Amino acid sequence: PGRRTDAGFAFLVNSGNANAFTGRAGRDAVAASAATVANALAIPERHVLVASTGVIGEPLPVERITASLAALRDGLAPDRAGEAARAILTTDTFPKGAAARVDLGGVGATIIGFAKGSGMIAPDMATMLAFLFTDAAIDRDLLQAMLAGVADRTFNCITVDSDTSTSDTLLLAATGRVAMGPIAAADDPRADAFRAALHAVMLDLAQQVVRDGEGATKFVEVAVTGAASDGDARKVARAIANSPLVKTALAGEDPNWGRIVMAVGKSGAAADRDRLAIRFGEIVVAENGQVAASYAEAAGAAYMKAQELVIGVDLGIGAGTANVWTCDLTHRYVEINADYRS
Template sequence: MKVKGFTAAAVQAGIRYQGRLDLGLIYSEVPAVTVGMFTTNTVQAAPVVLGKKRLLNGKAQAVLVNSGNANACTGEQGMEAALRTGGLAADALAIDEELVQVASTGVIGEQLNTDPFVRAVPELVSSLREDGFDDLAQAIMTTDTVPKTSSASVEINGVEVNLLGVAKGAGMIMPDMATMLCFVVTDAQIPFSVLNAIVSAGVEQSFNLITVDGDTSTNDTVLVMANGAAETPWLDEENQDGVKIFTEALHKIFKDLALQIVSDGEGTTKVVTIRVVGARSKDEAMSGAQTIANSALVKTAFFGEDANWGRIIAALGRSGCQFQPERVSIAFDHVVMVKNGLGCGKEAEKKASKVLQQKEFTVTVDLRDGSERAEVFTTDLTCDYVKINADYRS
């Protein structure tokens, strides 16, 4: 898909590895209304610090992103590198450097060598094209095994509006801006205040509901750019129907990309929905779901296809969620394993073990104590996850 007024490109800059795309660029023909959501980690990479500062005016025209080096925990030198690389892109594009967002992903704690950028940015700019987003998706991969893209085309007030998103993420994935990068471009015409509300709500319903390993990164970034090239009527408070259509499309892209990240989790063989229902409050339901989803014991049981419900209720018990153990029910898909706090026997366990042999399944925990619910998307924890992360820097 092409989005009016946007182009993208990627090149092999040799930032860390040779022979692979590792430097990407998104460019809008005009400054775009831009909303950013960033990591909640106290330790924040130089691109995140710079990006947050530059987005105070709600505008951006380009995004320069590299893989192989996170430019995190790099001090003043790291900030100088972020400024310099963004400046290289601004000069090559002939735009104000304050309109350039920079993003990085890769190894933490190593200084970012800007020499590859000096050599590669001119080629990067000359390679910009409308259909360059697939290359961009490949350039931002680290331990990802597949590129991640999602798009939508909707009609708003008789005008076609396009949205296109790319993302990366496979490890260091945890709710509260899971470890990831995500860039979405759209030719819709929408004011910052409306777009900001839509993006914030969308992140809460997608990227903040996924976990692979319980770790939150220093570089997490979601950027959504709207350049108005479709020339729709403004999607504002007076155009609620248009806002609703746009919101549904953007949130669908967020959810799709979030689930692609979980499915590509490092070493993953299972994708599991943890659903807690019957809770007294939304916060308690979410606390229970997140604790179960992040439990190493629960996740290794999923990998071993062991219907060990004791690990699930034990995780629930330390989550801070208030419940009465003697009322809890637990089911794997349609197979009820626990009823009124007691196991349903060997036959139920045998059926549940078959459910765990599937690539995707749902664990439903019913507290029978209220009407609130929450769900989190998680993975199993495998031997390959350990291998990948044991030698990531080599």
């Protein structure tokens, strides 16, 4: 939930240890670290928000954190966001950041954010941490609703390996430092502009997570249209994006579109074979329930060599749509996760 205070707030984040499935000791560690941050910054404990990511089930050595907090406080500076983005990484190969400027009725405001995530990534939201900040003045409840709605179309539409995790956090802080009347209602024209900018930042971060998927060599958009409902479209898109057979075919640059048909069938969404159409980018692969007369396997194989791919599926039975972003499944993914704790 959103929080507002004139006393200030703090985010405390650690990587390498998820502090999950650690029982009472884990709860005590959170309380101790939050209390130490509150004391160091002279803010209420309830305004210290704590996030962790890393190995599950290992006790958190909280004393190592609390012993460092005075130095962290003294080192706080507006130009250290890049260091913060790097500090929270686990198996990530690069820090992930994004920013946008937005005109709010003639007043400029900024939205910035950084995130981490590479494996155990699937909707709702997986082992991903994301922290967003804006200087716009906006009502807390409205901002909460915006954040949830945009997350459903960005972070909850990505998958690396279909696995969720114990550690997932998305936090947005609005400082209200811009001199402007606050955005207090959804019908305020400035709300649409802010929402669009927020969507741009969050989609950028979400797609960076997929691009950095463990062992990934392909960035893939699964675009589903013509479903009975948006919910059905999302079922189909997720079934394709999460299929090990589809993902390994992508890794092998094999245009095995039969595996896409399989994923549509297993999704549980309403479908009609004789209305189904499949595309690889602009290449029509199948239509009316069979391979397209114009399709050439060589063209599909050539398309699969690209690093960025679009798989299009039209179910032909309604107006439902969905987009999900994923990556391929490679030998390197197996190596990373086989050796994760070694």
